[in-house]
Amino acid sequence: MRIVANSLHDEVAAQLRERIFAGEWPPGTFLDEVRLAEEMRIxxxxxxxxxxxxxxxGLVRHEPRRGCFVNEVTEQDLDxxxxxxxxxxxxxxxxxAQNATDADLATLEAMHDKLSRHAKGKRINEYYEVNFAIHEAIIALAGNRWLATVIGDLRKIVKLARLQQLHAPGRLEQSLTEHLAVFAALKARDPEGAEAAMKTHLxxxxxxxRELARGQRSRIAS
Structure with missing residues (x-):
């Protein structure tokens, strides 16, 4: 597909970012510039x-004389x-919790209803998308552009690993319970409770x- 945009490299970056997040290129994948340029016709x-x-x-790492690779998020990075x-x-x-209006809370309630349905249906990818949207909505409700900017940068890195945690046994149900606790505090307009619940969730x-990584190491060792 040929790309036409005023800022071509921004559009290219957006497409590459989307493909990385979609899992098309696992961590460590070599990004062949020649092949990609031909494929994207740029x-x-x-x-x-x-x-x-x-x-x-932080999504890609460049190695001198070797090229670019999809970054691998280490255990230390996550810690x-x-x-x-x-x-x-x-x-x-x-x-x-301080800023949310009744209309904002109604929107969040609808999003959490959808989240619950995906959790009950064990639809992990769909659950993750709604989960991500809820986090984005809460960040937007905070109305603090400095927080939003810093979190946005960190989330781009953590997103490479965050979806994986929902595959841990029992994690989907636990995540839903945590989200509902955050929403309950928001609905009660309890800032301290909302803050504590979000910290617990993350x-x-x-x-x-960490448990997933430990399990993978155990399977490899056996």
Missing amino acids: SRTPLREALKVLTVE EIFPVIALLEGRCAYEA TRQRVAL
């Missing part, structure tokens, strides 16, 4: 500029990022990812 200049953008975001993002999104929930995501 020159290598905007492609290289797009790859620089993704490198800054360092999750406490930070828990603090930041916790603050967003605090501010959202901390448990990290625990689930």
Whole structure:
């Protein structure tokens, strides 16, 4: 598909980002510039500029004389990022509880109803999409552009791993319970409760990812 855009490298970056998030290229995949340029019917200049953008975001890593690869999020990365993002999104929930109108809460309630249906149907991908949208909505309700900017940068990296945690045994149901706790605090307009519930939710995501990694290592060892 030929790309036509005023800012070509931004559009290229958006398409590459989408393909990475969709799992088309697993972590560690080599991104062949020649093949990609031919496939997208663009020159290598905007492609290289797009790859620089993704490198800054942490989605891609560049190795001298080797090229670009889809980044691999390490256990150390996750240990360092999750406490930070828990603090930041916790603050967003605090501010959202102060700012949310009745109409905002009605919208969130509809989103949580949809989340519950996907959880009951074990539809992990659909659940994740609604889950992501709810987090985005709470960040938007906080109305703090500085928080939104920093969280957005971190979420681009963590998104490479966040979907995986829903495959941990019992995690889908646990995640739903946590989300409903956050929403209950928002509905009660309880800033401290919303903040604590969001921190718990994100901390448990990290625990689930750690358990998954441990299980994978055990299977490999056996």
